[in-house]
Every structure is written in structure tokens, then in C-alpha cells.
Amino acid sequence: MVETSKTRWTMQSNSGEPFANVDDHSSKTFSEFYSCHIARVYRYILTNVGDSQVAQDLTSESFLAALKNFHRYRGEGSPSAWLLGIARHKVKDYFRSRQNPLPLESVISIASITPSPEELAEQRFQIAQVTKALRALSPNRADALVLHTFAGLSVGEIGQILGKSDGAVKLLIYRAVQDLKMFLAPEKEGLKNGQE
């Protein structure tokens, strides 16, 4: 016999507070869900694709897919992990549909960050560096690091998406940082030399 408990359909936020009942379908609830996750999804996607326009498109598509499939979310696991799992698929589909990823030299315009031109230039460079380096990492390591740092997921939530244990996720993040350290070191040296 099926589970009939209403709690089955009650989403839990990261803080443990129920934030949505699927059956209520209230606009307010969806707004809250959206506000809580838009930046996280966008950061995750931008870090992966390195282009703000593409990131915006994929972010919209992710939420659209989430909205259309809201009724399928069964309250099993974190809603953040569920949503970021959708975003992850969108990123994969994007790269699958392209023969070559976007050249990183293309403009990476990050809207609405610090207004200082120097800071803006610096951050563009860093995002480009990180995105480029992430592409050289193994996909699971890159995913684990970005989901944790940029999308704000917990180790357990990342484990849900990647199908890994907590310990395995921590190792993936650790190794991603080691790899990143290696990839970014020459870039940083180059930047320093260029500035000098």
C-alpha cells in the first residue's frame, strides 16, 4: 500500500523548516523557493559554462524544468539537491549539444557585481581561470567543488546528486582543490609577472 502521509510531500529547506507543500501550489511558496535558490543555481551554472548569457539561459531553463516537474518531487532528499541536479543536467545537455565549449577568451560579463572596474576585471579573470581549470578536472571533482562552494550544497546533498557517500564527496572536494591549486598556480604567476 502506498504511503499516504502528507509529510511525504512536504519539502524541507536546508534549515529544516518546511518551505513548501507541493499540494498547496501557492505562488508565494514558489517565490520563496525561487528566491532562495536563484543565486545558487546561477553561480553553479556560471562557474561551469563561463558565460553569463548562457548561464542566464540555463538558469531559466532549470527553474522552468523544476516548475514543470514540481509534482514529481516526492520530498525524498533535499529540494536544493533536486534543483541543482536539474541544473547539472542542463549544463551537461548544453555541453553535449556543443561540439566545442565556449572559448574562455570570450567575454565573461558578470552583471551586478562590485562596481569597481579593477575589481570587476579581477573577478572576470578569476572566474575565467576557475572555469578553465574546472574543465581540466575530472567531472565529479569539479562538480563536487562547485556544488559545495558556489551552489552552497552540503556534503550530504552533493552525495545525493552524485550518488556518493559523505566521505567520498569530501575526498572529491579535497582532490579538486589540489588539482585546482596545480592548475591555477602558473596562471597566478603569469598574472603577477604581467602586473609587474
Added chain:
Amino acid sequence: MDKSEKSAEDLVEFLTALRDEQATPHSLSLSEEEVTLTKELVSLAKAVDPDPHFVREVEKRLLALYKAEQRSTAPSLSNFVADLVLIWRLTMLKQKRFVYAIVVGIALMVSVFTVLPALAQFTLTHFAPREVEKLPFAGDAGTRSIESPEPYSSTSETLEERTDFTAKSESASLSIDPLISYSSDIKTLEGQAGFLVLWPRYVPPGCYFREGYYLDKPIAEIHLVYDSDNNQPCFDMIQRQADRIHRPFVGPGAVEEMDINGKAALYIGGVWVVNESLADRGTMSDRGLMITLSPEEKAKLFEGATWVEAGSQQLVFEHSGLLIRIQAGPSIPKEELVKIAESIE
């Protein structure tokens, strides 16, 4: 815990604390380089925000879509009409053994009059039964929600012209005749419905296809009627395009999730039984056969309803863009319904 695991543990702890703006732990086994890189990553992550204009625009679009979806999933007049037509058909056929189906119709039409939180929702995209202890009926002060069938409003004849629904506190009347068309030629019905019927390759021994009929828009449903050799009802297969959500009320624990050829299906065992049937509600008028219910009659029907597990059964699933319901009395074993469903091509 080996060295790598310890380092990983420390790094994630440090990273999490930075990200969540909490105090960073002391005595971690991290190099200065790792600490610096971690800080840079977190700082970069915090600095990246989507364009506020983009955020607002997407939210606006999503909310519009969300509201549209809500409208499409709300209880609709079409379900009510479909159920009354089913009642009428069974009445006209004088198949008293089909009383279970009549009361199923009553249960389904309740969804028109009440908008209540669902107690359960299941796996099908376009069929979401709601388990309730008692059939909800809002009464005169309740929240009635009858919607214009927007997708069909451009047709020459609107639902309002075909039916004569009045306020909840008044009688509800429905003219049936124009809505239903029988044909032994299924191609004719398919032409009317705008989709091709799916046929089962298996039917229980002794059952045969007797006839089909089409319930016109906004119901847009084809019913395939199977009888047994001795002209007793065997089962009905009801097909409609999976383009809207049907949300009937069912008794507690009535729904069982199943698997038909690897796809989700729902088995509903039971039926709402009421004190009286609608068998004598049909009257002839200048608009053809009419079914009329007074508010008192409606209330009486709903209040006296009890869920009887052995009364009826339905197997519901989606296949090739259609929502399919196989409905049968208790004489057909559940396994047979599954075999019918699995054989659909």
C-alpha cells in the same frame, strides 16, 4: 582515517565555515596555499550574483506559468460533465450491476465543488487522486470552482450553451444528448477526438469489444466498452489525451502504486457508495435528456457516502500521450487488469 581522509575532512570543514560565514576551526592540517585558494574560491563565489533584472524577469515569467498551471490543474467543469454523462449512460443502459460506476461518478464530480488540500499525490503526471476519509462537500457556503473550458472556448458551441449550471445553492442541470456520440466505427470516434485509440492485445477470456463512444469537448474522451459473452459488463477502457490533470477523491489507502511495463501506474480499489443512485434523475426536456440535482440532493449524496473497498477497481496509467483508465467491477481480478494494460500497443 588515513591522511587523505583527514585532510579532506579538514578542508571541507574549513571551506564550509568560510562559506557559511562561521568561525573557522583551528588546528587544521591545511597548507597556507590551500587556505588561500579556499578563501579565494569562497570570496569569488560570494561576489557572483545574477543580474537583478534577470532575476525579476525570470521570476515574473515563472510565476505566470505557475499560475497558468494551477488553473489547468484546478477542478474543472469538464470532469463534472464527464461524470454525469457516465452516470446517464449507465442509467440508460439499465445496467444495475453498474451501480458501482454511478457512485464513482458521484465521487468524481465532487471535485468540481470543493478545492481542498490533497492528502496524497502519486506518480502519474495527469492523474492525481486525493485520499480523504470522507467525501468533501463544501455546502452552500463552500468554495465552488467551476472554470470555463478555456482550451475549447473558441469552438462554435461553448460549454455554457450546452449546460445550464447555476449557482451552488441552486439546482445543477445538465443536458446530455449533444455531448455523446456512439459509433461502432472507432475511426469516426478517433476523428472526433483527434487522437488514435490504443487497443489491448489481451482481454480476459469471455470478454469482447462491444462498442465505443466519444464524449465531446471539453471532455474529449473515448470509451471502449467490453462485455462478457452473456452480455454482462466486463470492463471499460477510457482514453483521453494527457493534457490536463484529473484529481478525483478516493478513500483512505485506496491507491496502490504499480508498474506497467516499467512505467508508473495507479491501482484504485474501492468506490464511494451512497444512499441512493442517480438512476431516476434523468428527465426529458426540449433540450433532450436532462439531469438535475437540487442542493439538498447533492448534499445528501455526498454526506452519506462511504468508501467500500470491494466495490470497484480502476487501473490508471499513461501511454503514448494518453491517460488510460481501465475500469471494472469486482468480478475481474486485478491481475487481469494488469495483463490488459501490459498488452496495450
